[in-house]
Amino acid sequence: MLLYSRRGCHLCEAAEEAVADLLPGARVVEVAGDPELERAFGTRVPVLVIGGREVAAGRIDAAALAAALARGVTDPD
Numbered sequence: 001m002l003l004y005s006r007r008g009c010h011l012c013e014a015a016e017e018a019v020a021d022l023l024p025g026a027r028v029v030e031v032a033g034d035p036e037l038e039r040a041f042g043t044r045v046p047v048l049v050i051g052g053r054e055v056a057a058g059r060i061d062a063a064a065l066a067a068a069l070a071r072g073v074t075d076p077d
Contacts, residue, residue: 001026003060004037004047015046015060022065 003019005012005028019026031037031045041047048056048065055068 002049003028004031004041004045004049005029006032006043006045009045011059012046015048015056015065018060018062018065019048021062022069 001019001023003015003026005016007030016028019028026048029037031041044057046057046060047054048060048068056064
């Protein structure tokens with residue numbers, strides 16, 4: 001589980017809190033400073049990837065994340 005994020009982004013901060021509460025095993029990946037990640041995500045962060053699939057982006061709060069998890073989104077690893 002990966003959360004692509006950017007420092008100073010209020011949406012990213014909210015997503016990081018939700019992920020820390022509901023998916024404590026997730027890894028936060030900073031996109032700034034990595035040319036490949038900046039090309040892939042630009043300013044379209046936060047982006048949550050589980051099992052290689054993008055499951056949420058933008059406003060990822062606890063309710064949105066809980067809804068995604070309720071739909072059966074899991075990490076097969």
